[in-house]
Amino acid sequence: xxxxxxxxxxxxxxxxxxxxxxxxxxxxxxxxxxxxxxxxxxxxxxxxxxxxxxxxxxxxxxxxxxxxxxxxxxxxxxxxxxxxxxxxxxxxxxxxxxxxxxxxxxxxxxxxxxxxxxxxxxxxxxxxxxxxxxxxxxxxxxxxxxxxxxxxxxxxxxxxxxxxxxxxxxxxxxxxxxxxxxxxxxxxxxxxxxxxxxxxxxxxxxxxxxxxxxxxxxxxxxxxxxxxxxxxxxxxxxxxxxxxxxxxxxxxxxxxxxxxxxxxxxxxxxxxxxxxxxxxxxxxxxxxxxxxxxxxxxxxxxxxxxxxxxxxxxxxxxxxxxxxxxxxxxxxxxxxxx
Amino acid sequence: xxxxxxxxxxxxxxxxxxxxxxxxxxxxxxxxxxxxxxxxxxxxxxxxxxxxxxxxxxxxxxxxxxxxxxxxxxxxxxxxxxxxxxxxxxxxxxxxxxxxxxxxxxxxxxxxxxxxxxxxxxxxxxxxxxxxxxxxxxxxxxxxxxxxxxxxxxxxxxxxxxxxxxxxxxxxxxxxxxxxxxxxxxxxxxxxxxxxxxxxxxxxxxxxxxxxxxxxxxxxxxxxxxxxxxxxxxxxxxxxxxxxxxxxxxxxxxxxxxxxxxxxxxxxxxxxxxxxxxxxxxxxxxxxxxxxxxxxx
Numbered sequence: 001x002x003x004x005x006x007x008x009x010x011x012x013x014x015x016x017x018x019x020x021x022x023x024x025x026x027x028x029x030x031x032x033x034x035x036x037x038x039x040x041x042x043x044x045x046x047x048x049x050x051x052x053x054x055x056x057x058x059x060x061x062x063x064x065x066x067x068x069x070x071x072x073x074x075x076x077x078x079x080x081x082x083x084x085x086x087x088x089x090x091x092x093x094x095x096x097x098x099x100x101x102x103x104x105x106x107x108x109x110x111x112x113x114x115x116x117x118x119x120x121x122x123x124x125x126x127x128x129x130x131x132x133x134x135x136x137x138x139x140x141x142x143x144x145x146x147x148x149x150x151x152x153x154x155x156x157x158x159x160x161x162x163x164x165x166x167x168x169x170x171x172x173x174x175x176x177x178x179x180x181x182x183x184x185x186x187x188x189x190x191x192x193x194x195x196x197x198x199x200x201x202x203x204x205x206x207x208x209x210x211x212x213x214x215x216x217x218x219x220x221x222x223x224x225x226x227x228x229x230x231x232x233x234x235x236x237x238x239x240x241x242x243x244x245x246x247x248x249x250x251x252x253x254x255x256x257x258x259x260x261x262x263x264x265x266x267x268x269x270x271x272x273x274x275x276x277x278x279x280x281x282x283x284x285x286x287x288x289x290x291x292x293x294x295x296x297x298x299x300x301x302x303x304x305x306x307x308x309x310x311x312x313x314x315x316x317x318x319x320x321x322x323x324x325x326x327x328x329x330x331x332x333x334x335x336x337x338x
Numbered sequence: 339x340x341x342x343x344x345x346x347x348x349x350x351x352x353x354x355x356x357x358x359x360x361x362x363x364x365x366x367x368x369x370x371x372x373x374x375x376x377x378x379x380x381x382x383x384x385x386x387x388x389x390x391x392x393x394x395x396x397x398x399x400x401x402x403x404x405x406x407x408x409x410x411x412x413x414x415x416x417x418x419x420x421x422x423x424x425x426x427x428x429x430x431x432x433x434x435x436x437x438x439x440x441x442x443x444x445x446x447x448x449x450x451x452x453x454x455x456x457x458x459x460x461x462x463x464x465x466x467x468x469x470x471x472x473x474x475x476x477x478x479x480x481x482x483x484x485x486x487x488x489x490x491x492x493x494x495x496x497x498x499x500x501x502x503x504x505x506x507x508x509x510x511x512x513x514x515x516x517x518x519x520x521x522x523x524x525x526x527x528x529x530x531x532x533x534x535x536x537x538x539x540x541x542x543x544x545x546x547x548x549x550x551x552x553x554x555x556x557x558x559x560x561x562x563x564x565x566x567x568x569x570x571x572x573x574x575x576x577x578x579x580x581x582x583x584x585x586x587x588x589x590x591x592x593x594x595x596x597x598x599x600x601x602x603x604x605x606x607x608x609x610x611x612x613x614x615x616x617x618x619x620x621x622x623x624x625x626x627x628x629x630x631x632x633x634x635x
Binding site for chain 2 (some may be wrong): 294
């Protein structure tokens with residue numbers, strides 16, 4: 001197993017290196033002078049020249065890349081031209097809000113997806129199965145920003161069932177920042193009312209993120225369940241009089257765990273990119289909204305950093321998923337040389 | 339002369355028969371037919387937009403503040419937007435840009451993806467495969483939407499650059515697909531035989547292996563039209579696609595969202611229009627998958 005992990009790490013490292021080269025290359029070949037963009041039109045020629053030298057823009061491409069890479073390896077992703085702060089500091093500030101949202105969305109899609117898949121597989125070809133099929137078709141075809149806008153419009157603006165945009169109502173002070181996760185911070189501060197509000201605000205954006213994944217995870221559980229239901233040992237258990245609930249939780253659901261974990265790994269990347277849109281709609285002060293702001297203001301350092309951070313996160317999650325599967329599935333473990 | 343005529347008609351008859359069999363498989367699920375009909379209607383409406391829409395001049399920089407923000411009525415089926423333009427007209431014109439974007443993205447990303455996939459699959463086990471597939475991995479290291487957004491942001495935001503950005507993040511999927519198929523096809527006897535007879539490599543790759551990949555490729559292309567349109571709408575929603583006053587569906591949703599909930603029609607109708615076209619492409623793609631899946635058995 002150790003050898004396998006080392007090989008995977010090496011692969012990820014190579015891919016990330018390539019990604020950084022690619023994105024840095026694109027950032028440097030686009031027309032326009034980053035130094036001029038950073039300083040604005042009022043800066044004098046000397047000021048621009050000084051910044052160009054400071055940013056190594058006057059040197060050949062590979063030298064520029066070398067300087068940038070050395071800085072990145074020291075944890076310095078450059079200065080954001082937009083917020084005028086180090087990009088690393090920006091990312092650390094905005095990342096927890098996004099992670100909190102994604103965690104919540106994953107939880108929703110997992111629970112609801114399993115239940116939907118279980119019901120539609122167990123009652124195959126019933127009206128519920130048909131309804132679920134239609135929902136999953138529409139769920140996959142609807143862009144996340146459309147889902148987000150529809151939910152915001154119907155549940156918040158028309159029915160007033162859910163709060164509007166943001167992480168907390170206007171005027172409610174955030175608890176002292178410890179982890180950046182609002183529901184943990186507010187619990188640490190002993191402010192239960194803030195925790196409740198934070199969860200309420202998270203509900204709609206998390207559901208918007210979760211809908212496409214509910215469809216996908218439900219379909220996997222459904223097909224796996226139908227597959228297992230036809231096995232002889234299930235019939236044997238039924239003959240022996242094992243209760244249906246025990247049958248479902250102990251024997252029927254277990255085989256779908258591995259494909260579900262695999263899909264969760266792939267879905268993570270899509271969840272992350274969908275968060276870009278959902279955060280924009282719900283004005284969620286997270287990493288993705290920061291990224292979109294950086295993109296709209298052509299903040300090259302921040303864009304490169306955002307892409308790199310996402311690449312690293314996706315690589316880590318994929319590795320984690322592979323290890324989890326090896327842990328769950330002995331045949332995979334053996335094939336990879338135990 | 340008559341013999342030749344007979345041979346030609348026989349060929350056409352066989353083709354017709356295969357086509358009717360394919361149609362039978364496709365139409366067994368009525369949803370696929372619904373998708374196809376919707377798709378044809380949308381394409382027709384988009385193609386004829388200047389002639390069939392009630393207010394073609396509203397597609398451009400037109401303003402009429404006396405009719406701004408009107409709810410849906412007989413004169414304006416989908417209402418009017420904040421500067422008095424007919425939303426229905428703009429949705430039909432928006433379809434033009436969506437379909438154009440989908441076609442251009444596929445046209446830009448398919449050829450390099452397919453050719454690299456063919457080469458990597460055919461020369462598997464050599465350094466050529468390693469180089470191509472590792473480069474593919476690099477492009478797939480971040481979700482396509484993130485890469486497309488980043489590239490579009492660094493270029494000047496307009497429709498063509500949005501297409502370019504989506505294509506850059508999309509071609510690796512084709513090289514993966516074709517690579518996998520070539521890998522199994524090249525082991526088959528007809529390819530081995532051709533190699534022995536000394537057929538040229540371009541002939542083997544393009545005339546022998548590629549035609550065998552066309553079914554799954556066509557299925558994927560149809561499904562990807564939906565995804566490309568989704569990505570295009572997303573980019574223009576964020577503000578990195580076509581710039582106003584171009585009637586782009588994503589831009590219209592973003593503009594209208596500022597006026598929710600009072601003027602809901604200027605957001606909800608373009609949003610539903612996006613869902614309908616993507617859904618139609620997905621349904622047709624699923625139908626094609628049924629057609630080709632059984633052909634292999």
